[in-house]
Amino acid sequence: MTNHVPFVLMSFMVIGKETEKVQSQKSFAKDQASGTLYLVPTPIGNLGDMTFRAVEILKEVDIIASEDTRNTQKLLNHFEIETKQISFHEYNTHERVPELVERLKNGETIAQVSDAGMPSISDPGHDLVVACIKQGITVVPLPGANAGLTALIASGLEPQPFYFFGFLNRKPVEQKRQLEKLVNKEETLIFYEAPHRLKKTLTNMSSILGKDRSAVLCRELTKKFEEFLRGTLAELLEWANDNEIRGEFVVIVEGNSHAVQPGEQLPEIPIEDQINNLISAGEKPTAAIKKVAKLRGLKKQDVYALYHHLNDKDQPD
Structure with a gap:
């Protein structure tokens, strides 16, 4: 392990004075x-x-x-x-x-x-x-x-930090909402998916997370037909549409290297670049403009005009 914090905390609980608020479990005590x-x-x-x-x-x-x-x-x-x-x-x-x-x-x-x-x-x-x-x-x-970690270490994507999600919601609307909340995650994302839902899930991922996001489909792990398919989400969706899909899948998606978090954008970043970063991450242009305007405390119309290089008379009502 490279991170020794959990070990330090564990040692403290064992040798330190226990309090009423700490529940201690000695897994192999003889007087259970x-x-x-x-x-x-x-x-x-x-x-x-x-x-x-x-x-x-x-x-x-x-x-x-x-x-x-x-x-x-x-x-x-x-x-x-x-x-x-x-x-x-x-x-x-x-x-x-x-x-x-x-x-x-x-x-x-x-x-x-x-x-x-x-x-x-x-x-x-x-x-x-x-x-x-x-x-x-x-x-x-x-x-x-563990399928998720087994897939992650062979994916070629950054192994840490990672965000394990598991199965997305089966309902299309709920699945889209879940993915929208993951757009700005900088960690490598780990999902599980059944073969009969893979195409729809990749369609939503490509649309929301960004079609150019690198990803890996890990199929039939540890079995005879184990396979790793590497490419962008758009390329993997094309593969899914052109091939018969069999086996259980782990889907590994790279994190967002251009994540936009409230208060974290540097003032010197041009507004146009800031909007383009959001669009690259899967945001629709209108939503990206609205978000940047909110982050910078500007009027949406002004940001729209600046992004599209419009004069005042050309701005939409």
């Missing part, structure tokens, strides 16, 4: 009053990526809470794991969380797994983690496969 919830990553494609520790934990726990029991059973069969499963997905969260917490309070150990990769990110595991923390139940995470 309840069971332990293990967050166990599973392979994102290649079964060889399963860790020895993950297999060991899945064999030792009392029960496995699985996003899809049929899918997880294939994994269990491959590694000769006989532990029983219980379904835990987005449609039974409200009933399952109290049930699983109660079992943990009674001393049972539970492993939570998703269909693929790290649990508690794109599944309801987070709700269970929060409930356990509130009850003082130990939560132990295991390291393992």
